Amino acid sequence: MAEPETSKTAKAGEKPGPGRFICIDCGREVRIDSSDEDLVKCPTCACEMYNCLPMTHIRPDIKTPEDVLNPPKRKKPDDR
Template sequence: MRLGQKGGDKMVYKCGEKPGIGRYICTKCGAPKNLDNSTDTLAPCSRCRNCTFNKV
């Protein structure tokens, strides 16, 4: 199973995916989300409840 989808020139990750350790930014409001473990799952944005993120 392939994680993320190509959105313009960036990969877009959705809630429920396990994209790996790193910093992710909500595509709607820009709120940051950090994943500290490779088994962490992306949850909805805590600020706006959006479910798509870019890795930075």
């Protein structure tokens, strides 16, 4: 069975950009905040391959850079 196209991998030594990277051997998560940062070997098992979870907008109401700086208030479940 082929993996879905959304499942990307990255190798230690690459500069994959900001996001979360999950070691394919032990599952340890490594986070990168800068696009200039190198992906390192897994600190737990020294594996060099990771599954990529790129940084994305989680909240659907964040659509512009201004929204990031001044996020809309979250509605409470009681608000109707």
